[in-house]
Amino acid sequence: MTLAEVVLAVTWVGVTFYALLGGADFGAGFWDLFAGGARRGWAQRELIEHSIGPVWEANHVWLIFTLVVLWTGFPPVFAAVMSTMIIPLTLAAFGVIMRGAAFAFRKVVDALWLKQVFGASFAASSVLTPFFLGTVTGGVATGRVPPGNARGDLITSWLNPTSLLGGTLAVGVCAYLAAVFLVRDAEREGHDRLVEQFRARALGTGAALGIIALGGIFVLRADAPRLFEGLTGRALPLVVASAVFGLVSLVLLVRRRFVAVRVTAALAVTAIVWGWAAGQYPYMLEPDLTIEQAAAGRATLTAMLVSLAIGALLLVPSMTWLFVIFQREQDPHARSVNGERGVR
Amino acid sequence: MGPVPSQLPLLAQAAAPNPADLMAARTQMAISLGWHIIIACFGVGFPLLAVFAEWRGFRTGDKVWGTLARRWARAMGVLFAVGAVSGTILSFELGILWPGLMGTYGEVIGLPFAIEGIWFFTEAIFLGIYLYAWDRLPPKVHMLAAVPIVIAGVAGAFSVVAANAWMNQPRGFDLVNGEVTNVDPWAAMFNPATWPQATHMILAAYLVTGFGVASVYAVALLRGRRDRYHRLGFLVPFVFAAALTPVQIGVGDWAAHFVADNQPVKLAAMEGVFETERGAPLHLGGIEIDGELRYAVEIPFGLSLLAHWDPNAEIMGLNEVPPDQHPPVNVVHLSFQTMVAMGTALLGLGAWFAFAWWRRRDLPRSPWFLRFAALSGVAAVVALEAGWVTTEVGRQPWIVYGYLRTADAVSAAPGLRLGLYALLVVYTILTAATIYVLRLMARAPLPVAPQETEPVEPRTLS
Ligand code: HDD
Numbered sequence: 001m002t003l004a005e006v007v008l009a010v011t012w013v014g015v016t017f018y019a020l021l022g023g024a025d026f027g028a029g030f031w032d033l034f035a036g037g038a039r040r041g042w043a044q045r046e047l048i049e050h051s052i053g054p055v056w057e058a059n060h061v062w063l064i065f066t067l068v069v070l071w072t073g074f075p076p077v078f079a080a081v082m083s084t085m086i087i088p089l090t091l092a093a094f095g096v097i098m099r100g101a102a103f104a105f106r107k108v109v110d111a112l113w114l115k116q117v118f119g120a121s122f123a124a125s126s127v128l129t130p131f132f133l134g135t136v137t138g139g140v141a142t143g144r145v146p147p148g149n150a151r152g153d154l155i156t157s158w159l160n161p162t163s164l165l166g167g168t169l170a171v172g173v174c175a176y177l178a179a180v181f182l183v184r185d186a187e188r189e190g191h192d193r194l195v196e197q198f199r200a201r202a203l204g205t206g207a208a209l210g211i212i213a214l215g216g217i218f219v220l221r222a223d224a225p226r227l228f229e230g231l232t233g234r235a236l237p238l239v240v241a242s243a244v245f246g247l248v249s250l251v252l253l254v255r256r257r258f259v260a261v262r263v264t265a266a267l268a269v270t271a272i273v274w275g276w277a278a279g280q281y282p283y284m285l286e287p288d289l290t291i292e293q294a295a296a297g298r299a300t301l302t303a304m305l306v307s308l309a310i311g312a313l314l315l316v317p318s319m320t321w322l323f324v325i326f327q328r329e330q331d332p333h334a335r336s337v338n339g340e341r342g343v344r
Numbered sequence: 345m346g347p348v349p350s351q352l353p354l355l356a357q358a359a360a361p362n363p364a365d366l367m368a369a370r371t372q373m374a375i376s377l378g379w380h381i382i383i384a385c386f387g388v389g390f391p392l393l394a395v396f397a398e399w400r401g402f403r404t405g406d407k408v409w410g411t412l413a414r415r416w417a418r419a420m421g422v423l424f425a426v427g428a429v430s431g432t433i434l435s436f437e438l439g440i441l442w443p444g445l446m447g448t449y450g451e452v453i454g455l456p457f458a459i460e461g462i463w464f465f466t467e468a469i470f471l472g473i474y475l476y477a478w479d480r481l482p483p484k485v486h487m488l489a490a491v492p493i494v495i496a497g498v499a500g501a502f503s504v505v506a507a508n509a510w511m512n513q514p515r516g517f518d519l520v521n522g523e524v525t526n527v528d529p530w531a532a533m534f535n536p537a538t539w540p541q542a543t544h545m546i547l548a549a550y551l552v553t554g555f556g557v558a559s560v561y562a563v564a565l566l567r568g569r570r571d572r573y574h575r576l577g578f579l580v581p582f583v584f585a586a587a588l589t590p591v592q593i594g595v596g597d598w599a600a601h602f603v604a605d606n607q608p609v610k611l612a613a614m615e616g617v618f619e620t621e622r623g624a625p626l627h628l629g630g631i632e633i634d635g636e637l638r639y640a641v642e643i644p645f646g647l648s649l650l651a652h653w654d655p656n657a658e659i660m661g662l663n664e665v666p667p668d669q670h671p672p673v674n675v676v677h678l679s680f681q682t683m684v685a686m687g688t689a690l691l692g693l694g695a696w697f698a699f700a701w702w703r704r705r706d707l708p709r710s711p712w713f714l715r716f717a718a719l720s721g722v723a724a725v726v727a728l729e730a731g732w733v734t735t736e737v738g739r740q741p742w743i744v745y746g747y748l749r750t751a752d753a754v755s756a757a758p759g760l761r762l763g764l765y766a767l768l769v770v771y772t773i774l775t776a777a778t779i780y781v782l783r784l785m786a787r788a789p790l791p792v793a794p795q796e797t798e799p800v801e802p803r804t805l806s
């Protein structure tokens with residue numbers, strides 16, 4: 001592996017964690033949107049709020065991490081993608097703002113109408129943001145972003161069959177991951193009704209994702225022959241792995257193995273993220289820019305890797321502590337004293 | 345071949361950017377940065393205040409301290425969320441608006457941003473622990489969880505300002521035939537402007553937090569709520585900020601010397617010097633009309649003395665550089681003077697307080713003291729924004745001083761104006777909502793734990 005490939009792998013670790021953790025947070029907003037009226041949806045919204053409250057900021061940083069590693073390690077790629085994709089990325093950025101701010105505001109206001117306004121903003125932007133980010137991935141994967149300053153088509157680069165597929169899959173993956181994570185949180189809280197609800201949703205979105213992915217094969221073959229070739233060639237093992245993990249997850253859900261299914265669902269998503277990378281290797285921007293061509297100089301790559309390695313020594317234990325604190329089993333009746341419990 | 349990109353945007357590539365779009369991009373960047381920086385200041389300063397109050401409460405067993413700590417932490421939770429999302433859009437904009445900067449120089453200034461990413465993680469992780477595990481952890485462990493937040497705030501500010509300082513003092517690379525080579529990212533990060541700028545910014549963050557929080561309690565005191573809670577809520581942040589103000593002015597002086605030595609064009613614009621001269625006077629006020637500064641009060645030899653400690657030192661004037669490299673003098677001069685005026689006023693307010701405290705161990709009796717104190721937060725924010733306008737506009741027309749013009753860095757995409765209009769709408773809503781929610785929180789009845797959120801709602805389903 002060359003130095004540039006190591007840095008790309010690090011970037012992809014960021015993408016993966018953002019897809020898994022940030023994705024689940026977006027998905028929680030998705031379910032918030034469909035939770036129903038204020039009274040009926042109350043229990044669900046409370047579960048969602050407690051699950052993502054302490055962790056969403058840390059999860060969100062994976063997006064920043066991915067961006068800074070990308071612009072430091074592969075500056076021309078960052079410049080090309082961001083400038084060509086100005087429309088979906090501006091919309092995604094607004095979505096990020098509305099979602100995070102509204103979520104924090106909703107938590108501290110008491111009046112019902114305010115909770116509803118902020119809640120609606122939180123929920124709607126939770127669906128739109130991953131959709132737009134998904135369209136960007138579709139445009140990049142199909143080689144619609146040429147190197148340079150806003151050189152690609154500002155519209156069709158992200159409004160095309162593969163991008164729409166990417167956007168839909170992104171929203172679906174978020175909703176699926178969230179449902180899978182929330183089932184277990186609801187179970188730990190002893191909330192049987194919510195367990196049933198989210199289990200049904202996890203099964204439903206899981207099955208729907210499988211069907212969309214199957215249909216997507218035909219979209220890709222028609223719209224993105226090169227990507228299709230990559231996915232059915234070098235990346236095939238990962239694609240197959242993703243399908244297998246997806247199926248296993250469904251079985252585990254049916255058999256109510258809610259801890260194990262978290263692992264397999266995450267693996268299914270991870271496999272597809274890395275499948276994309278393998279599918280277009282060695283290109284970053286097909287067909288013009290390879291990984292080696294796009295990479296920054298050795299001094300920069302080394303300095304960044306060293307810094308990140310030192311950072312990881314500090315961060316991995318810290319992050320583990322964060323998740324452990326809020327995953328610890330709690331007496332379901334402790335809430336009146338504690339205010340918070342049962343968090344992913 | 346892949347799908348052929350349509351021809352339209354390609355044509356825009358080589359041509360000079362549309363001036364209206366360039367202006368729109370700069371305005372958009374300025375608004376989103378100027379917004380983020382206010383909130384970011386609280387991200388740097390608030391954890392220190394909160395954990396201080398918590399620690400006093402732990403040591404003395406006094407409930408009032410505990411109440412202060414929890415209320416501050418609750419406000420901090422909201423501000424951090426807003427700070428995080430308003431910062432995210434900045435990272436997007438660096439690419440969306442300035443691909444010419446990031447595509448060419450990303451590898452030179454990327455390192456401090458990557459390091460900043462580590463500090464963001466640190467902040468977000470320990471903030472989650474600090475806010476949400478208040479009652480789950482033993483008090484000492486809980487207070488220790490705030491330490492990384494405090495450190496990460498300062499270190500993160502240092503990193504991002506290092507990136508900005510590099511735009512003022514670009515180091516750590518060679519430009520050979522338009523290609524960036526021999527990159528030394530550490531030399532870029534620790535460029536000479538980093539030290540004065542980062543120190544000045546970190547202190548500014550503490551000033552904005554201290555005076556800002558004190559302002560809220562000054563209003564309450566003015567309304568007659570003179571109990572211990574409100575007095576402490578005023579005194580702690582006010583004393584903290586007032587004590588740092590003289591230090592900040594000293595550091596500002598250091599920054600000014602640095603600019604005088606290294607960015608003489610910026611200094612000339614800040615001070616309205618059009619012709620190179622020895623024994624230059626210091627101008628107070630004044631406005632540029634037809635290439636000279638009018639209506640200013642002149643202090644003879646003042647500028648030479650302040651900038652170089654020598655009444656006869658030579659000060660370079662704008663006449664030394666071609667007119668297309670002049671920054672807009674009025675904006676830079678006025679904003680610099682505004683910052684200095686605010687700094688001086690804050691110093692005076694602090695001195696007034698110190699005098700009264702020394703004599704009587706109490707706040708000054710005059711209601712004017714509290715009235716001014718209620719405005720001190722605004723003054724600190726004005727100084728902060730004015731300082732950034734000085735730095736950024738004073739560097740124009742360069743985005744990377746001496747290497748890259750802002751006009752050459754901007755995106756070639758047409759219609760950047762539309763992005764600005766959309767941003768104005770979103771930020772108007774965001775600003776209104778933020779202020780509304782913060783006011784609601786300031787009025788909420790005492791005491792509330794940071795994580796007690798829904799006292800009102802029914803729990804029908806469980
Ligand atoms: C509370 C905020 C605050 C206060 C009271 C002051 N400043 Fe300031 N100043 C800033 C906040 C700030 C800032 C926003 O933080 C800047 C913008 C860029 C930077 O590094 O710091 C800044 C920039 C800045 C610069 C430009 C640096 C550059 O472009 O490289 C100079 C010369 C000064 N300041 C000087 C002063 C002086 C002489 C002050 C004394 C009264 C003063 N500042 C008070």
Ligand code: HEM
Pocket residue numbers: 369370371373374377378379381442445504505507508729732733736737740742743750
């Ligand atoms: C790493 C930190 C920073 C970077 C990379 C950066 C980058 C930029 C860029 C690319 C522009 C547009 C070009 C220009 O007009 O100069 C700009 C302008 C501006 N920035 Fe900064 N900036 C940074 C820090 C800040 C901060 C924290 C503020 C806080 C308020 C700020 C205030 C401004 C202002 C007011 C403008 C508008 C200047 C004008 O209209 O001429 N900058 N900055």
Ligand code: HEM
Pocket residue numbers: 057060061064380381383384385386387388423424425426427428429430431432433434435464465467468497500501504505545549
């Ligand atoms: C171009 C300039 C800047 C960029 C790109 C930027 C980017 C960001 C981003 C992405 C975040 C969110 C991190 C998270 O998710 O937690 C953030 C938060 C933060 N930024 Fe900025 N920032 C800039 C300027 C500054 C400056 C000049 C300061 C100096 C004080 C600053 C201080 C902070 C702090 C303390 C936070 C975390 C606390 C909070 O969210 O309030 N930023 N910034």
